[in-house]
Each structure stands twice: as structure tokens, then as C-alpha cells.
Amino acid sequence: MSELEDLLAFQLLAKGLPEPRREYAAVPGRKFRFDFAWPNFKLLLEVQGGTWIKGGHSTGKGIGRDCEKECLALAEGWRVAHVDGDQVRSGKAVQWIEAILWRAAA
Secondary structure (H helix, E strand, O other), rough: OOHHHHHHHHHHHOOOOOEEEEEOOOOOOOOOOOOEEHHHHOEEEEOOOOOOOOHHHOHHHHHHHHHHHHHHHHHOEEEEEEEEEEHHHHHHHHHHHHHHHHHOOO
């Protein structure tokens, strides 16, 4: 778990939002883990921390793996959202998550 993920978890708690499960395996039979999950809302969230650096997720193999992970989750009926570090630090991410959760609860 990253510093950004911990910050987002703190923001969610401070806002009084439903507590997510962390490092959640949403795809049966696969080792994929999603940063945050709200199983009751069928919502998964990935925090993209290294958007401005060359890392494992920005290689051809990494992008392909991320595409497979998301498509398999969608096939299982999940909604998948992505946020980056700037969006977490600015508070935009928690605002979007709040809107998604409340819409799903309606």
C-alpha cells in the first residue's frame, strides 16, 4: 500500500464514507488485486501513483496486464474507476468517489 492510498483512505474516513476493502481480489481464480473495493456497491478503484515516471504500469506488458485486469473485473459486473496522485492530493478523487457511491446507493 502506498502513501497515496493511505491518504485517500484517510480522506474517505474523514468524509464519513463507507469503508473500502483494500488490496481486494475481485476476479475469481486470478491474483489481481485492486487498491480499493466497495463490494456492496460493486465498485473498484485503482490509484495511479507513478503517472509521470516510467514504471511497471507504463510498459507495454504492464499496460496489457492492466487492460486484462480491468476487462475481467467488468465481465464480473464491477465498475472500475482510476484516479491519479494529483487528484488524490487535491481532494477531487474523494469527491468523485462520494458521488459514485451515493449514486449507486440510490
